[in-house]
Structures are given as C-alpha cells and as structure tokens.
Amino acid sequence: MIGFLSKGLLRDRSRSMFPILVITIGIAIVVLMEAYIAGALGTMYRSTAKFTTGHVKIQTRAAVEENAIGAADLSLLENQALLANLEKDAPDMNFHERIYFGALLDVPDSQGETRFQSTSLITAIDLLTERNEINNLNLKKSLQEGRLPEKAHEILLGQIFKDNIGLEIGDPITLIGGDIDGGMAVGNFTVVGTVRFGIIAFDRSSLIMDVTGAQEFLAMPDGATEIYGFYKDDQYFYHRPAALVDRFNARYSDVTEEFSPQMRMLEQQNQLEDVMVIYTNITGYINGLFVVIMGIVLWNTGLMSGIRRYAEMGVRLAMGETKRHVYYTLLIEAVLVGIVGTIIGTALGLVPAYFLQEIGFDISQMMGGAKMSIIFEDRIRALITESTFTAGIIPGILAPLFGALISGFGIFRRDTSRLFVELEV
Amino acid sequence: MKKISLLLGLLFLAGDLLAGPTALEIIRKMDALQNADNQVIISSMTIKGRRATRTIESKSWIQGTEKSFTEYLAPAREKGTKMLKVGGKLWTYYPRADRVVNISGHMLRRSVLGSDMSYEDMMERRSTEETYNAVLEDEEEIGERMCYRILMTAKVDDVAYQKVKIWIDKTRFIALKQELYAASGKLLKRLDTLAVMKTSKGWYPSHMRFKDVLKDGSGTEFRVKSILFNQKISKKRFQKGQLRR
Numbered sequence: 001m002i003g004f005l006s007k008g009l010l011r012d013r014s015r016s017m018f019p020i021l022v023i024t025i026g027i028a029i030v031v032l033m034e035a036y037i038a039g040a041l042g043t044m045y046r047s048t049a050k051f052t053t054g055h056v057k058i059q060t061r062a063a064v065e066e067n068a069i070g071a072a073d074l075s076l077l078e079n080q081a082l083l084a085n086l087e088k089d090a091p092d093m094n095f096h097e098r099i100y101f102g103a104l105l106d107v108p109d110s111q112g113e114t115r116f117q118s119t120s121l122i123t124a125i126d127l128l129t130e131r132n133e134i135n136n137l138n139l140k141k142s143l144q145e146g147r148l149p150e151k152a153h154e155i156l157l158g159q160i161f162k163d164n165i166g167l168e169i170g171d172p173i174t175l176i177g178g179d180i181d182g183g184m185a186v187g188n189f190t191v192v193g194t195v196r197f198g199i200i201a202f203d204r205s206s207l208i209m210d211v212t213g214a215q216e217f218l219a220m221p222d223g224a225t226e227i228y229g230f231y232k233d234d235q236y237f238y239h240r241p242a243a244l245v246d247r248f249n250a251r252y253s254d255v256t257e258e259f260s261p262q263m264r265m266l267e268q269q270n271q272l273e274d275v276m277v278i279y280t281n282i283t284g285y286i287n288g289l290f291v292v293i294m295g296i297v298l299w300n301t302g303l304m305s306g307i308r309r310y311a312e313m314g315v316r317l318a319m320g321e322t323k324r325h326v327y328y329t330l331l332i333e334a335v336l337v338g339i340v341g342t343i344i345g346t347a348l349g350l351v352p353a354y355f356l357q358e359i360g361f362d363i364s365q366m367m368g369g370a371k372m373s374i375i376f377e378d379r380i381r382a383l384i385t386e387s388t389f390t391a392g393i394i395p396g397i398l399a400p401l402f403g404a405l406i407s408g409f410g411i412f413r414r415d416t417s418r419l420f421v422e423l424e425v
Numbered sequence: 426m427k428k429i430s431l432l433l434g435l436l437f438l439a440g441d442l443l444a445g446p447t448a449l450e451i452i453r454k455m456d457a458l459q460n461a462d463n464q465v466i467i468s469s470m471t472i473k474g475r476r477a478t479r480t481i482e483s484k485s486w487i488q489g490t491e492k493s494f495t496e497y498l499a500p501a502r503e504k505g506t507k508m509l510k511v512g513g514k515l516w517t518y519y520p521r522a523d524r525v526v527n528i529s530g531h532m533l534r535r536s537v538l539g540s541d542m543s544y545e546d547m548m549e550r551r552s553t554e555e556t557y558n559a560v561l562e563d564e565e566e567i568g569e570r571m572c573y574r575i576l577m578t579a580k581v582d583d584v585a586y587q588k589v590k591i592w593i594d595k596t597r598f599i600a601l602k603q604e605l606y607a608a609s610g611k612l613l614k615r616l617d618t619l620a621v622m623k624t625s626k627g628w629y630p631s632h633m634r635f636k637d638v639l640k641d642g643s644g645t646e647f648r649v650k651s652i653l654f655n656q657k658i659s660k661k662r663f664q665k666g667q668l669r670r
Contacts, residue, residue, distance in 0.1 A: 062475075073475055104535075106526050114527035174524050182474040182539030183502055186519040219502070259476070 006336055015309070019334075019400055020341045026294045026399065027345025027392035032382070033286050034391035035353035039382035041279050045236040045266060050136045053269045054228030055093070056241045058082075058248075062258040063225065070100040070121070072180050075223040076261055082252070083227070090244050093231055096133050097224035099124035099214040103177030103185070105207070107165055116165050122175070122207045124214030128152070136230065139195060139208070145169055146193030152213035155189045158203040159196040167191055179219040187217045227261075237385075238276055241265045283391075294399035299406045327408045334404035335397055342396030346389060356382035448559035448575045454598045456553055458627045461654040463488045471646040472540045481538055490552070492663045503538060507668045515544060518668035525668050540645040541614070541637035545585045553577065556584050567592050567601045586613065597621065597628040612638055619646075626654050 008015070049055050063074040076082070079097055086095045101122050109115040125133040127149050134140060139148060144159045146169040157167065167173070171191050179185040189209065196203055215221050231240070245263050254260040267273045316326055360381040446454070464487045471480045481503050485495040497506040505520035515528040533545045549556070557577035565574045572592040579587045588606040593599065603616040620632035629652060636644035661667060 104532060106524070108524060112523065113525045117527070117530070117532065119531070174519075174522050174526065176519070176526060178536070178539050179502075181477040181479055182472060183479060184506065184519070184538050186522045186524070188522045188524070 008333070015333075016337055016340075019337045019403075020344070022294060022297050023338060023341025023396055023400060024345040024348060026290055027342050027396045028349035030286065030290050030392050030395055031346050031349025031388055032353050032356075034283060035349075035382035035384050035388045036356065036380075037279060037283055037286075038385050038388065039357065040380070041276075042236070042383045043381065044275070046234070048270070048272065049230065049236060049266055050138075053264075053266045053272070054226075055231050055236050056229040056245060056263050056265050057269060058227040058229070058261045058263045059225070060259045061253060061255070061262045064262050064264065065258075070102050070225065072099075072101050072178060072185075072218045072220070072225065073182055074259070075099070075180055075218070075220055075225045076227060077180075077220060077223045077259070079222050079224055079227065082261065086227075086229070086248075089247065090229065090241075092233070093229045093241075093244075094131065095227055095229045096126050096131070096136075097211050098126075098133075098226045098228055099211055099218070099224050101177060101214065101218065101225065103175040105165075106174040106176060107167065108172065108174060118161075118165065118205070120161070120175070120205050120207045121202075122209060122214065124209050124211045127208075127210040128212065137208075142195040142197055144194045144196050146191075149192055149208075149210055149213075152210050152216060153187070153189050154192040154209070155213075156193045156195050156208040157191055158206040159194045160200070160203040161205055161207070162191065162194045164204070169193065175217065177217070179217075180223060181219065183219070185217050185219065187213075189213070229263075236266060238267065238280070239265065290395045290399065294395065295402035295406075297403070299403040330404050330408040331401060334400040338397035338400040341400070342392045345396060346392045349392070350384065350388065353382045353384055353388060356380075357384055448561040448573070449554065451561070451573050451575060451593055451598070452553050452557075452559050452577075455593055455600060458598055459629065460490065461626065463654075463656055463658050465653045465656045465658070467650045467652075469648045469650065470538070470540055471648070472538070473643045473645070474539065475641055479539070481540075486658050486662050488658060488663065490549075493547075494662050494667065497538075506538075509663065509665060509668055510547065511663055513548065515548060516665060516668060523669075525665065536637075536640075541635045541640060541642070542645060543585075543637075546614075549584065551581075556581050557589065564595070565592060567594075570597075570601060571595045572601055594628075599628050599630055614638060615644075622649065624652055624654065 058076065060074050060076055062068070063071060066074070068074050083095050083097070086093075099122075101124075103120055103122060105118050105120040106114055107116040123137075125137065127134060127139075128151075134148065139156070143156075145162075146156075149155060155173070157165075169191060172188055173191060174186065174188050177185045195206075195208065197206070211224065215223060229241070242265065245265050245268075248261075248263040252260060253262045267276050313326060317323065464485075466485045466487065467482070468485070469480050469482045471478060479500065481500065482498040483495050484498060485493055487493045491512055493508075493510045495508045497503045505518075507518040509516045509518075515533070516525050517528055518525050528544050533548060534543050536542070537544055537547065553559070556579060558580050559575050559577045561573055562576050563574045565572050572594055575591050575593065577589040577591060586605040587608040588610070590604040590606070591600050592602040594601055599618065599621060600616070601618045604612055605614040605616070607613050615636045615638060617634045617636075618630040618632070619634055620630075621628050622631035623629075629649065631649045633647045634644045635647065
C-alpha cells in the first residue's frame with residue numbers, strides 16, 4: 001500500500017509539492033540551527049575548557065569546597081605520580097599542571113629600590129616542555145611584542161599592564177607573594193614579551209610564566225594549584241568524562257582528607273551545568289516551535305487538499321472504503337511527505353552548516369578588530385555532528401502528521417449519502 | 426564653720442581616692458611600662474597555617490615609637506630578611522631577590538611573613554592617648570586576674586581599628602586581652618596575653634597570641650625571648666644602608 005500511495009504522491013504533484021516544500025524549508029532551518037547551536041556550544045566548551053575548567057580539572061577538596069582561585073596553600077602536591085597514573089587511566093587525554101596565584105609586582109629602579117608596585121594575577125602553564133600548552137592558550141597569536149618564555153624566570157606581561165608600568169622588553173621585575181606554607185615568596189623575573197587577550201581585566205594585570213618558575217617561587221617543586229585534562233581529539237560533549245571522573249574520585253578523593261585530589265568535569269564547574277541545560281533546552285524549544293508552526297501550516301494545506309480531493313474521497317467511500325481507512329491512508333501519505341521533506345531539508349540545511357563549520361563567520365571586525373584568543377574566538381562556527389543529521393527527523397515527520405491528523409478528521413463528519421450528492425458522483 | 430569645711434574637704438579627697446584611676450590614667454600607665462626610649466628584643470613568631478607551622482626568629486632594635494629595625498634570623502627561607510621603619514615609612518630587604526621594597530599603600534594591609542599581623546599593625550607610631558578616647562566600662566576577671574575593661578574609640582580617621590576593647594591587669598598594668606574592631610563594629614583581630622615576665626621596668630607580656638578572625642588557622646603566637654631596655658643603639662642602625670648589610 002505504501003508503494004501505491006507513493007505513486008499517487010509522485011503522479012499528483014499538486015498533492016505533495018507544497019507540503020514537501022514547506023517541510024524542506026523548515027527542516028533546513030532546523031538543521032542549520034542545530035549545527036549552529038552545537039558550534040556555539042562547542043566554542044563555549046573549547047574557550048572555557050582551555051582557560052578555566054579543562055575538559056576535566058583536578059584540585060584539592062579544600063580548594064573545591066572553598067571555591068579558591070590562586071590559593072597556593074591549597075595546592076595539589078606530589079603530582080608526578082598522579083600524572084603518570086592519569087596517563088595510564090585516560091590514554092585519550094593530556095594532563096597539564098597549572099598554577100594560578102596573585103602576587104605583588106615590584107619594579108626596581110636603577111638602585112634596586114621600588115619604582116612601581118601593582119598587584120598582579122599570574123597564570124603559570126607548561127611553556128618549556130614538548131607537551132607545552134602554548135596552543136591551548138593561543139599564545140603565539142596573542143603575542144604582541146618580544147618572544148615566548150624559554151626559561152623558568154622569564155615572563156610575559158599583559159600589553160596594557162606593560163604600557164601602564166612603562167616597562168621595556170628585557171626589564172627585570174620582582175614578585176612578592178605567599179608560598180605554599182604561607183611564608184614569604186620572593187623572586188626576580190625578566191619580561192620577555194607581551195600578550196593581548198582582548199579582555200581588559202586580563203591585559204591590565206595578567207602575567208604568564210612557566211609552571212616550573214611558579215613552583216620554585218611558591219616552594220612547591222612537585223605542586224600545582226590545578227591539573228587540567230584535555231581530550232586529545234579536542235572534542236567535548238555533555239558528560240563525556242563522567243566515567244573517568246567517578247573512577248578517579250573513587251580511587252583518590254577522600255572526604256576526610258582536605259588535601260586529597262578531586263576531579264570535576266567541565267559542566268560541574270562555574271555553574272556550567274545550568275548553561276548546558278539552557279542550550280539543550282533551546283534546541284528542544286526550536287524543534288517544538290517548528291512542529292507547532294509547520295503543523296498549523298500543514299493542517300491548513302491538508303484542509304485545502306481535502307477540499308480539492310473531495311471527489312476522490314467520495315469515490316473511495318462510494319466504493320466501500322471505510323472512513324477509518326481513508327483517514328489512515330491520509331496519515332501514511334503525510335508520513336511519506338514528511339520523510340521526503342526531511343531528507344531534502346536535511347541535505348539543504350547541511351550545505352550552509354558545512355560552510356559555517358569550515359569557513360565560519362568572522363566577527364573580529366564587530367569586536368573592534370581586537371585580536372582575540374583565549375576567551376572568545378574570532379569566528380562563529382557551526383558544528384556538524386551525528387545529531388545534525390537526525391535533528392530534522394522528529395519535527396519533519398511529526399509536523400505533517402499533526403497537520404493530517406487534524407485536517408483529515410473532517411472525513412468522519414461526512415455523511416456518506418450526503419457526500420455522494422455534494423460530490424455529484 | 427571651719428570644721429564643716431575640713432570635713433567636706435576630707436570627704437571629697439576620700440571620694441577621689443575611692444573612685445580609682447580613670448581610663449586615661451590606666452592607659453598612660455600601661456604605655457609607660459611597655460614603651461621605652463629604646464629596646465632590643467629577641468623574639469619568635471609561630472604561625473600556624475593549614476599545611477604547616479612555621480617559627481620565625483627575629484631581633485629588633487626599637488627607638489621610641491618612630492624607628493625600628495628587625496632582622497629575621499631563622500628559618501633559612503626567611504633568614505636575612507630585614508625590615509626598617511622610620512616614621513611613616515617602611516622598607517623590607519629580601520636577600521633572595523637582593524631587593525629593597527618599599528611597603529606602602531595597599532601593601533600595608535598585607536600579612537607580615539604570612540602571619541596574622543599586617544604591616545599596618547606595625548606602623549602605628551602615635552600614643553594610644555593621641556589616637557583614642559578611652560572609657561572605663563567595667564572590671565572583669567581574665568584568667569584569675571582582675572582587669573579594667575576599657576573601650577577605646579578612635580578620635581582620628583587614619584587608624585587601622587576604629588574601636589578597641591582592652592582588658593588591663595589591675596595591678597600589673599599590662600593588657601591581657603584586646604579586641605580590635607572595624608568602623609562597622611565587625612571584630613577583625615584578637616590579641617591574648619598568654620604569659621608575662623618581669624623585666625627591669627616591670628611586667629611585660631612574654632607570650633601573646635594574635636588572631637586575625639577573618640583568616641583561617643589558629644593565629645600567630647609571639648614569644649619574647651629577651652628584652653633589654655634603654656640600650657645604646659647606633660644611629661646607623663636606622664639607615665637604609667643597613668638593610669643590605
């Protein structure tokens with residue numbers, strides 16, 4: 001029967017053309033929106049992960065509980081053994097030590113006495129080994145002057161910070177802070193370059209150094225405030241590392257030991273779970289809205305089609321076909337129209353989605369031409385995933401079915417004998 | 426008539442004697458016992474942190490309330506660090522960086538070597554009488570010692586604590602307990618005297634606990650190992666050049 005109905009749809013194009021066109025356009029929009037939202041979410045995952053959360057992040061339980069940022073006395077210690085175990089346990093990921101801390105930056109004059117002082121936020125990452133994090137923070141692109149650090153006591157300064165202080169590349173600075181035991185931490189460093197992240201707060205007070213320099217400064221040679229984990233394929237999706245997190249915490253995290261490590265995945269940090277839920281809901285709302293709008297359009301189409309097909313319905317009823325069967329065939333026709341519209345719409349939607357994924361939309365000019373790197377990316381990109389291909393299926397079939405369900409209902413209200421008269425059969 | 430006048434005079438005198446000292450007199454007496462023209466103190470500071478307890482030993486040369494020079498003797502990480510205060514200025518020398526750093530502005534609110542004490546706590550050089558109005562509130566027992574409880578309210582704006590409650594031993598005239606408050610009335614720091622010692626000038630607090638109540642940990646303990654009053658201190662001691670020596 002499906003073959004018979006398909007032939008009917010193909011031969012009587014006026015019956016299928018408009019509904020398929022409506023569904024095709026609608027599904028193409030849904031597919032493009034799905035890819036765009038996945039891309040935006042992916043950009044957010046990437047940016048947030050690289051700078052603040054990792055795909056997973058390990059801190060001491062005390063640091064997590066107190067939501068401490070840059071508290072050296074709450075650092076993780078004996079990290080090399082932990083990192084070796086992590087590499088075995090999660091071979092699809094890379095793990096990096098990072099240290100965030102605050103210190104007083106003191107600039108000496110020619111006599112070695114204070115010329116300028118300011119508080120500073122220091123980000124210490126692996127800059128010197130082969131597995132460095134230069135790409136994670138996009139440092140090469142952000143570099144404005146000088147070069148990247150090549151030694152433990154070399155630092156990069158935020159461009160605005162450097163301009164405000166009036167420093168030159170090669171000038172010495174002294175950092176004064178608190179070490180892991182709360183003691184005085186003091187060290188001399190050399191400015192070798194400047195970076196611009198496009199974020200005023202960062203460019204005004206940030207400082208980047210190698211993690212070994214920070215470890216020496218804070219008197220914790222095998223310690224770090226945080227360990228970041230990133231998937232080697234750079235792909236992240238909701239709850240991807242859930243099993244790893246459960247395994248790690250069951251093995252290492254002890255509720256009675258405040259300095260034991262605790263792993264959290266991206267969405268467990270910075271209330272990102274809520275953001276993820278909102279994004280997921282937006283996709284659901286778009287699909288729901290599409291079903292309702294398209295359903296109404298197709299209901300109207302079905303009604304018009306029903307009027308046009310009055311004669312056909314009359315003949316079929318006259319020949320003894322039951323009302324239920326006529327209604328049933330209308331629903332199957334709607335599903336067939338939905339399938340065809342979904343396939344064409346998905347294919348059409350994938351074309352702009354692919355271009356948006358590969359080429360992207362440059363927004364750097366909209367952002368004042370600022371060179372962006374860490375938090376924001378300078379191109380909006382879509383992301384085609386498995387769900388891009390399946391996103392149109394439910395709304396594409398539900399919408400015409402919904403329309404046919406309502407418009408076809410009129411068949412049951414027709415009296416057969418009156419129908420003959422009305423239809424002049 | 427003469428007899429009546431004499432009787433009234435005696436009554437007023439007895440009243441004055443029975444009334445005891447005023448808050449200001451008590452504060453003056455306490456200040457006189459603790460301050461001297463110059464002092465040389467060897468002391469230790471034990472800082473109890475979350476991860477470790479550190480004891481820092483130091484020697485200080487103090488001249489009045491205007492000048493002081495402190496050299497840290499131990500542990501190795503702090504050894505050689507020196508601090509010079511002259512009037513309202515404070516410099517610290519860090520041997521590891523070979524740098525003399527001026528401590529000023531917001532830096533004054535930072536902790537001294539991770540302790541519960543801030544640089545600001547070290548900087549007050551005016552007498553209590555100059556900076557606070559004092560009111561004798563009551564008498565209270567602190568660790569079996571009867572104390573005067575005095576409430577001091579700042580009469581100048583530029584003091585670190587706008588309100589101070591102080592319990593002063595009635596016979597030894599040393600502070601056994603102090604509570605330091607912000608202008609909002611929030612308790613910021615607490616100082617408890619845990620032991621006292623007899624010096625050539627009188628009683629002196631030899632073991633104190635200073636607690637920043639806004640900070641984790643169980644406070645910083647100061648122990649005075651030795652104190653010498655009115656020693657001859659060279660003028661050079663309070664020159665910046667001494668920091669790098």
